[in-house]
Amino acid sequence: MLFLIMLLALTAIFAAVLWIGSVILQGWLYNDLAPHLPWRALGCGAVLAIFHTGWCAIYKKDPGRFDTLTQFKTETLDGQYDEFLSVRRVGNEEKKPARFVRKGENIFQSPETGKNWSRSDADGMVVALLIQEKGKDQPTRFNPNLQPDGTFPPPEETRWEEERGKRYMDQAGLGKIYRVRSMAYMANLTANFLHLLLWVAVLWPGMRFTLGHAIGFGLLLWGVTMLVVQPALFGLVVK
Numbered sequence: 001m002l003f004l005i006m007l008l009a010l011t012a013i014f015a016a017v018l019w020i021g022s023v024i025l026q027g028w029l030y031n032d033l034a035p036h037l038p039w040r041a042l043g044c045g046a047v048l049a050i051f052h053t054g055w056c057a058i059y060k061k062d063p064g065r066f067d068t069l070t071q072f073k074t075e076t077l078d079g080q081y082d083e084f085l086s087v088r089r090v091g092n093e094e095k096k097p098a099r100f101v102r103k104g105e106n107i108f109q110s111p112e113t114g115k116n117w118s119r120s121d122a123d124g125m126v127v128a129l130l131i132q133e134k135g136k137d138q139p140t141r142f143n144p145n146l147q148p149d150g151t152f153p154p155p156e157e158t159r160w161e162e163e164r165g166k167r168y169m170d171q172a173g174l175g176k177i178y179r180v181r182s183m184a185y186m187a188n189l190t191a192n193f194l195h196l197l198l199w200v201a202v203l204w205p206g207m208r209f210t211l212g213h214a215i216g217f218g219l220l221l222w223g224v225t226m227l228v229v230q231p232a233l234f235g236l237v238v239k
Contacts, residue, residue: 002236002237003053003056003057006049006052006053006056006233006236006237007049007050007053008049010045010048010049010052010053011042011045011046011048011049012045013045014044014045014046014048014049015041015042015044015045015046016041016045017045018040018041018044018045018202018203018207019037019038019041019042021217022034022037022040022041022207022209023037025209025213025217026208026209029213034207034208037207040206040207040208041207043206044202044206044207047198047202047206048198048199048202051195051198052225052229052230052233055191055230056233056234056236056237057237059234059237059238060237060238062076063234063238064076065181065184065187066187066188066191067188067230067234068192068226068227068230068231069188069189069192069226070226070227071231072184072188073184074180074181074184074185075178075179075180075181075184076178076179076181077176077177077178077179078167078177078178078179079133079134079176079177080175080176080177081131081132081133081175081177082101082102082175083099083100083101083102083108083175084099084100084108084129084130084131084174084175085097085098085099085100085129085130085131085132085139086098086099086100086117086126086128086129086130087126087127087128087129087130088123088124088125088126088127089124089125089126089127090123090124094127094128095124097130098110098112099111099112100117102175103116106172106173106174108174108175117174119144119152119158119171120152125152126144127143127144128141128142128143128144128163129141129142129160129169129174130142131175131177133177140162140163140165141162141163142160142161142162142163142168142169143160143161143163144158144159144160144161145157145158145159145160145161155171155172156171156172158170158171159171160174162177166179166180167179167180168180192226195222195225195226196218196219196222199217199218199219199221199222199225200214200215200218202218203217203218203221204218
């Protein structure tokens with residue numbers, strides 16, 4: 001129902017913008033208005049509405065995967081876990097992994113000792129986190145991105161990176177495993193470029209502007225839609 005209402009509302013809004021804008025601009029730029037302007041505006045408005053409603057439906061299933069150029073993300077959450085095994089090193093020897101379970105947003109505590117987890121203390125320095133992922137026989141090892149001198153970087157720059165893999169956990173989000181999507185840039189550039197082309201197509205053969213004017217006005221309307229309209233629509237569908 002939400003997407004049907006969105007489709008109808010966007011059709012009416014886009015059609016009104018195209019009709020009123022074309023009457024004003026074509027009356028100023030050209031000698032005559034394009035024929036059947038109201039019907040052209042309605043048809044082009046429906047095409048734009050279908051495109052944006054479809055984009056919102058995709059966005060709802062995986063927020064951020066296909067987003068505007070200023071907001072799209074290059075990684076996705078691959079799993080979230082509430083416990084891990086912490087491997088500490090004392091000298092050159094790795095000690096037996098200790099189990100920690102989540103007690104807060106980013107607080108993990110040992111059920112045996114009651115101590116909160118920290119990456120280094122008097123008991124040694126943590127050199128790996130082991131997470132037992134669903135469907136795997138052996139736990140996945142995540143190593144810290146240590147500095148050349150073997151010390152931790154600042155907490156906000158610390159990552160726990162999958163051994164022999166490309167996934168990672170941030171220090172501020174332990175237990176949340178993220179996977180980098182190698183095609184994210186290309187996919188989002190393509191989606192946003194198609195959005196721009198649609199505006200140009202709507203204005204050029206659709207509303208009968210010249211190609212030069214269609215490109216200029218299309219860039220303007222594309223920018224406004226991307227920076228103002230789409231974020232509002234995406235926020236609406238993920239509430």
